[in-house]
Amino acid sequence: MSTTTDDPRTRGTRPDHQMPIGRTPRTRRELLAKALWIGVWLVFLSSPVHDLAGGHHTARATLAGCLGLAAFVGVYLTLVFRNMGRPFAPRTVLALLAVLAVLAPVLAFTLGSAWLGLFVYLSVACGATLPVRAAYWAVPATAAVMYLVGLHSDEQEARGLVILVVLIGFAMVGVGQLVRTTVELRKARATVAQLAANEERLRLARDLHDLLGHSLSLITLKSELAGRMLPDHPDKAARQVADIEQVSRQALVDVREAVTGYRRPRLAAELAGAQVALTAAGVVAEVPAEPDLAGVPEDAESALAWALREAVTNVVRHSGADRCVIRLLRRQTLDGPVLELSVEDDGSGGSGNGPGNGLTGLTERLEKAGGTLEAGRTRHGFRLLARAPAATAADVGSGA
Numbered sequence: 001m002s003t004t005t006d007d008p009r010t011r012g013t014r015p016d017h018q019m020p021i022g023r024t025p026r027t028r029r030e031l032l033a034k035a036l037w038i039g040v041w042l043v044f045l046s047s048p049v050h051d052l053a054g055g056h057h058t059a060r061a062t063l064a065g066c067l068g069l070a071a072f073v074g075v076y077l078t079l080v081f082r083n084m085g086r087p088f089a090p091r092t093v094l095a096l097l098a099v100l101a102v103l104a105p106v107l108a109f110t111l112g113s114a115w116l117g118l119f120v121y122l123s124v125a126c127g128a129t130l131p132v133r134a135a136y137w138a139v140p141a142t143a144a145v146m147y148l149v150g151l152h153s154d155e156q157e158a159r160g161l162v163i164l165v166v167l168i169g170f171a172m173v174g175v176g177q178l179v180r181t182t183v184e185l186r187k188a189r190a191t192v193a194q195l196a197a198n199e200e201r202l203r204l205a206r207d208l209h210d211l212l213g214h215s216l217s218l219i220t221l222k223s224e225l226a227g228r229m230l231p232d233h234p235d236k237a238a239r240q241v242a243d244i245e246q247v248s249r250q251a252l253v254d255v256r257e258a259v260t261g262y263r264r265p266r267l268a269a270e271l272a273g274a275q276v277a278l279t280a281a282g283v284v285a286e287v288p289a290e291p292d293l294a295g296v297p298e299d300a301e302s303a304l305a306w307a308l309r310e311a312v313t314n315v316v317r318h319s320g321a322d323r324c325v326i327r328l329l330r331r332q333t334l335d336g337p338v339l340e341l342s343v344e345d346d347g348s349g350g351s352g353n354g355p356g357n358g359l360t361g362l363t364e365r366l367e368k369a370g371g372t373l374e375a376g377r378t379r380h381g382f383r384l385l386a387r388a389p390a391a392t393a394a395d396v397g398s399g400a
Contacts, residue, residue, distance in 0.1 A: 045069070045073070047114040047117050049069075051065075051111065052066060056112075075100055079093070079097070080129070097126065097138075100121070104118040105145055105149050109149050112153050113154035113157050116150055119142055119161065123143065123169030124169060126139055127139055127168075127170060127171070127172030127176065128173075128175070135169070135176075139165070139170055140166060142169065146161060147159065147162055212255065222240045222241075226240035226244070265302060267301050267308065269305075270312075271308065271326070274308060274326060278315065282322075283321055283324050284322060284324070285326070286325040288327065297388075297391075300370070300388035302369070304371075304386055307341055307343075310359070312343070314384075319347025319348055321347030321381060322347075327341070328342075336390075337390040341385070341386045341388075345382055345383075347382060348381075359375055362386070366388060369389070370389045372386070372387050
């Protein structure tokens with residue numbers, strides 16, 4: 001009785017043992033897990049199967065019962081398993097529900113009370129696939145029809161199943177609402193991310209315009225002046241060229257500072273992003289609270305932030321981990337205080353035989369900041385350990 005809704009924007013990987021809520025299975029293992037989860041709820045078919053195997057009916061009735069049961073289960077699985085992942089057209093949903101609504105009473109009326117459990121699946125199908133307002137009518141109607149059919153064979157059993165049919169049907173209405181809400185939240189999150197990216201582009205464009213607009217205008221003006229002065233006043237033209245060189249150099253410095261400010265990640269922001277990314281990927285995450293970065297050089301913080309981003313990306317995309325622990329500690333060494341970042345998971349660490357470009361780049365970045373990087377498999381998974389100075393050389397020399 002599980003339902004899924006596809007969301008192509010969903011990123012990262014989810015541990016195979018978890019049910020992917022709000023999307024269709026994307027791998028064979030997820031498909032198998034989903035099928036097994038649905039198969040558990042086919043327990044109510046034990047009574048019809050036992051009834052057919054018990055030899056209580058004629059050969060013709062047994063054959064008709066087997067065909068009817070196979071058709072019912074096939075339509076039910078098609079409707080519930082597929083519809084909310086890649087929704088059918090409303091007419092197709094109504095047609096498949098009509099097939100279930102015909103087979104359930106016909107089989108229960110002709111073959112006996114052992115078949116009343118089919119109404120449970122009819123109720124589930126109504127709750128999972130119909131709009132909420134329609135499901136509020138369809139579920140009680142299913143229970144009422146089941147009770148009327150049960151009067152023909154076993155009123156007591158029918159009376160006992162009424163509450164079950166109603167409760168499970170309305171429970172599936174709630175599950176359907178939860179899945180739809182999850183999909184809407186994912187769409188909203190993707191929209192917010194897109195708007196944030198657009199706003200960042202606009203801000204970068206505005207900043208670059210403010211930085212370069214004046215400088216380029218001044219360079220253009222002085223170039224024109226130098227051109228006019230060059231034949232008669234070469235000394236004045238030379239001064240204009242010198243001014244042009246100074247303005248262009250300053251403009252280059254301003255642009256580099258602006259771009260560096262945009263590209264330099266912050267460790268606190270990366271920790272918050274790591275929590276969101278790991279949780280969204282279905283990985284149980286232990287992330288430290290707001291870090292104490294007092295006195296930590298910007299280059300060291302930036303290098304550790306890049307290391308954290310790369311490590312979390314590897315956990316989400318390649319490791320298949322169920323759990324990830326992130327620690328951030330200050331340690332005192334012979335070379336002075338260091339800030340140590342540890343990212344450890346219980347996954348495979350990927351399929352590569354050697355360090356990839358990401359780890360190689362991180363090693364170079366940390367070495368420039370005076371730090372080190374260690375990464376490799378452990379007994380229980382994979383660990384990345386990055387260290388960077390927690391104080392500047394001047395602070396260390398002064399004993400601060």
